[in-house]
Every structure is written in C-alpha cells, then in structure tokens.
Amino acid sequence: MSVWIGVDLGTQSVRAMAVTGDGQVLGTGSRPLTSHRDGPRHEQDPEQWWRELAAATGDALRDVPPERVAGVAVCATSGTILLADAGGRALTRALMYDDRRADAGRVNAAGGHVWERLGYRRMQPNWALPKLLWLLRDAPAGARAVHQSDFVNRRLTGHEVATDLSNALKTGVDLIDERWPLDVFEALGVPLGMLPDVVRPGTRLGTVCARAAAETGLPEGTPVIAGTTDGCAAQLGAGALRPGSWNSVLGTTLVLKGVTKELIHDPLGVVYSHRAPDGSWLPGGASSTGAGALTRDLPGRDLDTLSEQAAARRLPHAVTYPLVSRGERFPFDAPGAEGFTLGEPADDVERYAAILLGAAFIERLCFDYLDLLGAPVNGEIILTGGATRSAYWNQLRADVLGRPVTLRENAEPALGMAVLAAGDPGEMIRTRAIVEPTGADLTEPYLRFTDELERRGWLDATAALHARERTAR
Template identity: 85%
Template sequence: MSVWIGIDLGTQSVRAMAVSGDGQVVGTAGRPLTSHRDGPRHEQDPEQWWRELAAATREALRDVPPEQVAGVAVAATSGTILLTGPDGRALTPALMYDDRRADAGRANEAGARVWERLGYRRMQPNWALPKLLWLLQDAPAGARLAHQNDFVNRRLVGHEVATDLSNALKTGVDLIEERWPSEVLDSLDVPAEMLPEVVRPGTRLGVVCAAAAEETGIPAGTPVIAGTTDGCAAQLGAGATRVGSWNSVLGTTLVLKGVTKELIHDPLGVVYSHRAPDGSWLPGGASSTGAGVLSRDLPGRDLDALSAQAAARPGPPASVTYPLVSRGERFPFDAPGAEGFTLGNPADDVERYTAILLGAAFVERLCFDYLDLLGAPVDGEIILTGGATRSAYWTRLRADVLGRPVTLRENAEPALGMAVLAGGDPGRMIRTRAVVDPSGADFTEPYLRFVTELEGRGWLDPAAARHARERTAR
C-alpha cells in the first residue's frame, strides 16, 4: 500500500497528513506557528516553519512503514516571501501574505502590459513582487528569493529547488509563457540570478535527503513534488479539477476557485487565475463577506441551535444582510468603501442569523453570475467546503439560492490536495459525503432586490447587475 504525504504550511499552523491510495488518512498531525504583527507588518520566523513541519511529519508518520511512503508535496500561503543566502538559510524574516508595508506603484508601472495580459491588471501592495522590491533596498550580495514552500522544499532535498507557478504568480511570473518576465524585472533592478527556476505544480524537485529524513521522519529518497498555494491545494483536495467545476469555500470569508480551458480576463481585476498542473487555468476570487460576521454580530450564541430554530420556521427568511466582515469588498466587485447593511427588520436573533446566511448565499450566487459574464464555464459540479458546511440548514439554503445541487466531500483539506498532487489517484482518494439538492424554494425576488441595492449604492457595476438579472430570468 502506497502512502502520500501532504503538508499545509499555513499562517497559524502547519498540518501534515499521510493518505493511502484509497483515501484513508493513516496519520495526521499539526503544530502551531507564531506571527509577529504590528500595523501593516506581519512576519514569521522561517526556521519555525521547518521545526514545526518536522515535528508534524514525524508524528503523522509514526505508524506508517517507511517503505510505503511514495511522495510528499507542500502547500503554502500565497504571496509570502523572504530572502535567503546561497545555502538556503534565511537572511530576513518572512513577509507574510498580508504584510502591506510595500508599495505596488513601481511594479504596476513597469509591468502594466504583462499584468493586463495575465488577466489580473494590477498588483496589490501585499503581493510578493512589491514586497521583494521593498526587501531589495537592504539586500546583501548573493541574496535569493524564496517563497514559503521553497524554503522548506530546499531543506527537504538539500539543494536549490525550483519554485512553482502557483506561488510565483504574485511575484509576477508570466503564467502564459511559464517564465519570469525578464524585461519587467530588469527594469525594476531585480537581479536575474536571485530568482529560482519556475516549474508547474506537480513537477518532481528531487528527493528527501538524509539530513532532512533524520529530522522529519520522511524516508530518505522520497520524491519531493512542487506544490501550490493553499487555495489551489484546497481546490485539489475538494476535487474541483474538471473544466466548469467550482470549489466554493465559505468560512470566515468566501473564496471561489474553478477550472477553465482558457485564461479569463477581468476588466475589474477582481478575478485572477493560477495555472493548473495540466496547463489549464484556475480562476478565482475572494470576497470580504462570510461567516466571520456571525461571531461579530451574534457573539456567544449557539449557532447550531439557531440553525435548528431557523429550519423549524415556515417560509424563506424575510430579511437579508450583506455580511461584510470588514470595510471594503474584493469580489464579485471592487468597492473599498463598501459597508454591510440589512434589508428588512429582523425581529430576533433567529431572523438576524438567517439574514446573514441568506446574504452570504446571495453573494455566492452573484459571484457565479459575474464569472458567467466573464465567459467562465459555471455549469459543472459545485463543491462546497469550509466551516459553513457544518450547518445543514445553510447548505440547503445555498443550494436553493443557486438552484443547483451542491456536493460535500468527506475531507477537503489543503493537506489532502497536496497528498493527491504528490502522486495519489484523485478518483480514489477524494470521497463524496453527500449531494444536496435544492428544495425548490424561490429566491428570485429577494435576490434581485439585493442586486439592485448593491448597484444603487454604486458598488456593483451596472453591467454585472444587468447580467445577474438576465441570468435569473433564463
């Protein structure tokens, strides 16, 4: 029996999972990570990544015979970088995915044509290339760029490694030509010799060296496979890998990721695409709405009890809340000044609860309407993951609002996605827990009222609002 190791190197923890060919989790472990935050600053110690990764893999493999281990892949947070020396040791702290001390002006001026061609139009200050330019101001000679998983992959194999296209996206890699855009980076005075080679996710980088084997418990000689960002890893773990299929992750916020044959160009720049291991495209976007509003607006309440009470009440919710976790929206529209609101007058906590759930479902539907406007195929399987799937009431509500069956997986963790990428068979390793059909409830009128409100506030583009109405009328 072969076993593949998937590692999810996140913000708050690192998680290792050993998965057999039939999808059985035969070992798992996690270790916490510490962040250092101060205003726009968010740093971590790269050495802690390695220490805790090694501890997690040792525990996850405690009961796995060494001869069964067939491969390992690592996912990491998108846009997290540091500088290393030629020996792979950290020269700087890691600037995390949401560190905003850099300015994106120079990167956007120099790379405007390339970013336009790649579909995302512009970089944000927390993207990796602006942060790299910021680090270069004090960089010692010989410094090299490393993304979060590059740092640990180098330790695993014991020599320099290539980076993957997924993690290199926010550093400006040309995903169409699958190379660094030298003309842009030269104009920004980024030394070519500091950049790693670029490969597709799923490419073999080397094998676990003896020193790493001793620390991690991963057998020496185990193939090390180029991974992806955490979002793409979750998509792989959910099994959203066919053209037209989508993974909708609803937790604190809402994230959608799908599969297309062609690169999607978004005039608003709220949708951008990764490159899949097979060369197809993985478009997606992240909303600022989600379940995070529940803990803010209904602190200390028993959400399971609220779901049970909501399910016992007749008819659909009478009110709807735009559940913005923080000021400003990112997807399906770009509105830095957007704020949450409620249409209707919830009479009690149950109605306040259902208004939030309905609003999140409406945003999810609007995201699909916008993706359809851009020409993305949205007719495939919709797989729901994230904390919201623990509520059967919310899952049914989302199916009703979408008017589509939705699929729930037994396990859709990023670590599982990396185990699949390391060489496992997704057809056997990814298991379906349930398919939830819509009940037939009609949400057309409140959905269109919600769309009109967003448009009237000047946040939702009129063309997107019009398309949502047209698509609803089909």
C-alpha cells in the same frame, strides 16, 4: 498500497497528512505557528516553519511503514516571501501574505502590460513582488528570493529547488510563457540571478535528503513534488478538477476557485487565474463576506442552536450584506463598501438567517459575474469550509443557486497536496453528501439585494444587468 504525504504550511499552523490511494488517512500531525503583527506588518520566523513541519510530519508518519511512503508535496500561503542566502538560510523574516508595508505603484508601472495579458490587470501591495522590492532595499549581495514553500522544499531536498508557478504568480511570473518576464525585472532593478527557476505544480523537485529524513521521519529518497498555494491545494482536495467545476470555500470569508480551459480576463481585476498541473487554468476570487459576520454580530450565541431554529421557520424576509471588514474584493471591487441589512430582523434567529442568506446571495452573484466573463459554471459545485457544518446553510445555498451542491468527507489543503504528490486523485477524494435544491423561489429577494448593491454604486451596472438576465432564464 502506497502512502502519499501532504503538508499544509499555513498561517496559524502546519498540518501533515498521510493518505493511501483509496483515501484512507493513516496519520496526521499538526503544530502551531506564531506571527508578529503590528499594523500593516505581518512576519513569521522561517526557521519555525521547518521545526514545526518536521514535528508534524513525524507525527503523521508514526504508524506508516517507511517502505510505503511514495511522495510528499507542500502547499503554503500565497504571496509570502523572504530573502535567503545561497545555502538556504533565511536572511530576513518572512513577509506574510497580508503584510501591507510595500507599495505596488512601481511594479504596476513596470509590469502593467504583463499583468493585463495575464488577466488580473494590476498587483496589490500585499502581493509578493512589491514586498520583494521592499526587502531589496537592504539586501546583502547574493540574496535569493524565496517563497514559503521554497524554503522548506530546499530543506527537504538539501539543494536549491525551483519554485512552482502557483506560488510565483504574485511574484510576477508570466503564467502563459511559464517564465519570469525579464524586461519587467530589469526595469525594477531586480537581479535576475536571485530568482528561482519555475516549474508547474506536480513537478518532481528532488528527493528527501539524509538530514531531512532524520528530522522529519520521511524516508530518505522520497520524491519531493512541487506544490501550490494553499487555496489551490484546497481546490485539489475538494476534487474541483474538471473544466466547469468549482470549489466554494465559505469560512470567515468566501473564496471561489474553478477550472477553465482558457485564461479568463477580468476588466475589473477581481478574478485572477493560477495555472494547473495539466496546463489548464484555475480562476478564482475572494470576497470579504462570510461567517466572520456571525461571530461579530452574534457574539456568544450558540450558532448550532440558531441554525436549528432557523431551519424550523420560513425562509428569512430580511437579508444582510455580511461584510467581515470594510471594502469588497469579489464579485466587485469597492474599497468603501459597508455591510447593510434590508428589512428588520425580529430576533437573533432572523438576524442569523439574514446573514446566511446574504452570503448565499453573494456566492450566487459571484457565479453570475464569472458567467459574464465567459467562465464555464455549469459543472459540479463543491462546498467546503466551516460553513458546511450547518445543514441549514448548505440547503439555503443549494436553494439560492438553484442547483445541487456536493459536500466532501475531507477537503483540506493537506489532502490536496497528497493528491498532487500522487499525480492522480484516484479514490482519494470521497463524497459525503449531495444536497438538492428544494425549489424554493428566492428570485425576488436576490434581485432586491442586487439592486441595492448597484444603487450604492458598488456593483457595476453591466454585472447587475447580467445577474438579472441570468436569473430570468
């Protein structure tokens, strides 16, 4: 049976996984990555990406017969960019996905008509195109724009490679026409020769060269497949592949990604869409709420014990809006938003439950907003992320949504890249459990929570009304 290699090149580590077509994991490898952070600055050394990727891949392949390896794909952080020379050597440090030294004013003035057509309306300062302009101030002649995945794919193949549409989104690629909007780049003074070709995720970029084979353990000649961003990779690993299905990733913060046949346009710009390998669309958004509020508000507490104690009690009467940091991004745009609690929790168990309930309410409000935009939300909802370790939270989320939710055995981005390399998920994605709602009525506290968000001026009145109407159906 063929073995597919998925690689997740993240922020804190690089992880490689060797997976068979029936979902057996034959080997894994992981290596840490280091960052340089200073205020708005967040940089990494691209050479470290390659060294640690090679080591992690070698570990994953230790017990895999070389003749069984059929392909490899790499995902990377969205919006990370650097400059390299024609030989693929880094000319700058990599500006990571959350580096905020750039300004988006020029790119929005020059490309606003394109961003509007693509449904997200405007770029943020941490997107790749503003950062590319920042890098170009001191760029030597012949410099090339390179995304994180492009850098390592070039090392794997030994020649220049195209970038994928997913990683190119935040660099301004026109996802409808599947090409760079040349008028925008000319207006910005970006030399067209520095931009890579673009292809859909899943496209063959080349094969592993002899030098890369010696360093990584990947057999020479192994097909190298164009990957995606880490968020899209996680969605693939979760198996949210059909229109109407959604992957809700709840960890430090909440991220929703789904599948639609048509491009979704969001007047608030909080939802934006990637392009899927088959040409469909992958809309999504990222909230600033999540489990990060637990470690902040309940420091040192055993969360597993709190979860067991909360499950033994009645549903919480208090609800907390669990912002991890100031400002909200989805399902509404409110830079000044701050966390709050409705009601008075009596102890840490109730404080814990109130945070979980608020995160579940935001998740439901996200689906209400997506429904308002016309996105299909009636398919499978797959929960992934660290929050799924809590059976109590899984059940609470099913009850708040009023729908069954699916849990996977393994839904990490590296698995998603193995799925993409294979071209067909087959039996690679395995279900751990389906959690059915108990029928608990949480309508009143949900509407009270929604009313408060609107009263504070953060939630748009139209979105609030739609949430109420959808709840009453």
